Amino acid sequence: MTPGGGSGPMKDCEYSQISTHSSSSPMESPHKKKKSVPKRKWEVFPGRNKFFCNGRIMMARQTGVFYLTLVLILVTSGLFFAFDCPYLSEKITPAIPAIGGILFFFVMGTLLRTSFSDPGVLPRATPDEAADLERQIDIANGCSSGGYRPPPRTKEVIINGQTVKLKYCFTCKIFRPPRASHCSLCDNCVERFDHHCPWVGNCVGKRNYRFFYMFILSLSFLTVFIFAFVITHVILRSQQTGFLNALKDSPASVLEAVVCFFSVWSIVGLSGFHTYLISSNQTTNEDIKGSWSNKRGKENYNPYSYGNIFTNCCAALCGPLSPSLIDRRGFIQPDTPQLAGPSNGITMYGATQSQSNMAAATPLLQSEPSITSEELPLPGKTSLSGPCATLTLGQPTPPSSMPNLTSDSGLTDIIPLKEEHEGHQFLTPEEAPSPPGMLPSGSPIAHSRTMHVLSLASQDSLHEDSVRGLVKLSSV
DSSP states (O other): OOTTOOOHHHHHOOOOOOOOOOSSOTTSOSSOOOOOOOOBGGGGOOSSEEEETTTTEEEESOOHHHHHHHHHHHHHHHHIIIIIHHHHHHHTOTHHHHHHHHHHHHHHHHHHHHHSSOOOBOOOOOHHHHHHHHHHHHHHTTOTTSOOOOSOOEEEEEETTEEEEEEEETTTTEEOOTTOEEETTTTEEETTOOEEETTTTEEEOTTTHHHHHHHHHHHHHHHHHHHHHHHHHHHHHHHHHOHHHHHHHOHHHHHHHHHHHHHHHHHHHHHHHHHHHHHHTOOHHHHHHTTTOGGGOTTOOOTTOOSOHHHHHHHHHSSOOOOOSSOTTSBOOOOOOBOOOOBTTBOOSSBOHHHHHHHHHOGGGSOOOOBOGGGSOBTTBSOOSSOOOOBOBTSOOOOTTSOOOOSHHHHHHHSOOGGGGTTSOOOOTTTSOOOBTBOOTTSOOOSTTOOOOOOHHHHHHHHHHHHHHHHHHHHO
């Protein structure tokens, strides 16, 4: 049939050649394994947080109030720059929009820095660390069998002569450091926890408190600045056209004045409160609980205060910024195979530390008696000239009827040379077929002393089978 002269259905048929070559070995799965892309730590972060830009931005899960904060600042400032600043720069001075712009950008920068950063989240304990800590608590409570533990779990440390209790976090499985607390909304332990602020959409802690304070302080100045010059704008217009006409000519100024009037009191009051906290080196959490109040005792005092307002302010605002402890953009390290050294006759191949510990506790993976050359009976030979290496678990064990071929003298006794057996008749391959693992059919082996000698290839295959079996037992 010519290429162009077929019937209609035959033209639609397509044929593909089936490849008979397979890159996978018989012991491996025929399906191609997809390359696993390594995950970053923020993708499996246990806390209730949201991450953006590949983990660079970290926020709380509830961010609705944060967007309201952004809208209020952007809308109020935008109306001020669009409707009030042109008139004020013409009638008074061009410095008004310049100062307003500097305050606006400073407010937005500190707000985003507070909202998008790690507040000082403490990493949770690993399973091994948690188990070790539980064991220590059991021993301290006199209950080594894991029974009833008297709550609460606390430790006491002395800081500047003041006894401070460290509480145990049942969620993070750690003893919280001094001044740390667990945020119920973010489900994280935060170092030097101040409070959870929904207006910034994040916790306020050790790593972003200074930015939070600069945000509310600069926002106070911006609110007072806008409110003052909006009133000035309305007064100047009312002198020319009357008060009602001035309100009709600039309705945006009325909206700005209302927003600033109702927000300035809370913002300025919040700034004053945190100024007091910084000057006394306290946190909002400590002040609400009265941790260092004199009502708890005459000897109760704040061990973190330097005794000087200026020094306390410098420590809170000008000290070095501690690095993040959670490494949210780092990659999760998989369990890399490690070759463990032989212990009690056990050789672990490709096993991790946890698998080695499991193997030590599993009866199936315990050491077996090693087989030496003395336990292998040799026909016509009582001993070998060289020592035989010990065979441990995970290596192929030859049959008991097979002699160990580690010395040249043993090979010469078992496999005679061709000149010594010229008169003997040898079997043909058809008469005495040899399975894989025997010596080639061309080798002169006497029929009276035929031995099954394992080749190097068969030993490697048996070694691979035993290793795979051991790995399967370790992964159960």
